[in-house]
Amino acid sequence: MTLIKKMVKKERRINKAQATIEYAIISAIVAASFLIVMGQLAPEKLDITQKMRNSLNIIIEKVRK
Known part of the structure; x- marks a missing residue:
């Protein structure tokens, strides 16, 4: 395989892995x-970043409407 083909193949694998990780984070x-809306989980018990907490708050607001 040429060097360019190898690089393209590696880039595709990286993109797939990144998409999988992003999907897993969004799903979580x-x-x-x-769970928070149903009262099964306390938000303060989550060890997440501020960006994730903001996303979580937006979803909670939409679910409660």
Whole structure:
């Protein structure tokens, strides 16, 4: 395989892995928001970044409407 083909193949793998990680994070945030809304999880017990906490709050607001 040429060097360019190898680089393209590696880039695709990295993009797929990154997309999978992002999907897993989004899924976890959505699941946590539903647990919080149902009263099964306390938001202060989550060890997450401020950006994730903001996303969680937005989802919670939309679910409660």
